Amino acid sequence: AQSVTQLDSQVPVFEEAPVELRCNYSSSVSVYLFWYVQYPNQGLQLLLKYLSGSTLVKGINGFEAEFNKSQTSFHLRKPSVHISDTAEYFCAVSPLPSGGSYIPTFGRGTSLIVHP
Amino acid sequence: DAGVTQSPTHLIKTRGQQVTLRCSPKSGHDTVSWYQQALGQGPQFIFQYYEEEERQRGNFPDRFSGHQFPNYSSELNVNALLLGDSALYLCASSDGLAGEQYFGPGTRLTVT
Numbered sequence: 001a002q003s004v005t006q007l008d009s010q011v012p013v014f015e016e017a018p019v020e021l022r023c024n025y026s027s028s029v030s031v032y033l034f035w036y037v038q039y040p041n042q043g044l045q046l047l048l049k050y051l052s053g054s055t056l057v058k059g060i061n062g063f064e065a066e067f068n069k070s071q072t073s074f075h076l077r078k079p080s081v082h083i084s085d086t087a088e089y090f091c092a093v094s095p096l097p098s099g100g101s102y103i104p105t106f107g108r109g110t111s112l113i114v115h116p
Numbered sequence: 117d118a119g120v121t122q123s124p125t126h127l128i129k130t131r132g133q134q135v136t137l138r139c140s141p142k143s144g145h146d147t148v149s150w151y152q153q154a155l156g157q158g159p160q161f162i163f164q165y166y167e168e169e170e171r172q173r174g175n176f177p178d179r180f181s182g183h184q185f186p187n188y189s190s191e192l193n194v195n196a197l198l199l200g201d202s203a204l205y206l207c208a209s210s211d212g213l214a215g216e217q218y219f220g221p222g223t224r225l226t227v228t
Binding site: 004036041042043044045046049090092102103104105106107108109 | 120149156157158159160161164172174206208213214216217218219220221222
């Protein structure tokens, strides 16, 4: 089984400041890693994913994440945030597809609050 | 290109009642997964449908059942509603079982 821990439930930050949202995972097998964003009253949108290859993954809206296998972490970063980045962010892990299917396990989410 | 659509947007039911939620997948997708997102939590996997069959199931009781139609749309049924079933129900579709999942906006279910 897999589990995901998002270390901060809420991260307040000022506009144009850098931000890091932390995610640690636990798994006995190799995994895929994801970050999703959820804006108020909307569904989830995929920001980025790590499947294999380079450990630094770039996503949409200027976000990037680095996979660290030894520390079992997949932290999300953005060098300069905007008010519009205010949203809930979810880290998720999925075992490599077995029998053709993958099912992500989500963390509890981190609320990013960007102040002007 | 229409994305994943869900209906209704909001729903209020009474304990003990039954509810049906509907999902239309993104064009070209044939696999539908359902998730329950309680307030302040991440989504939890309920089940996944492919070729009109339930392929995988999460840790949810038999009160939760589903169906997939030949046009790939899907329904989630919940019987004997409990207060704890109040949540946002998300549908996600993908191109195949291992495809990237695209989420709909969800149905907000309130059980009173």
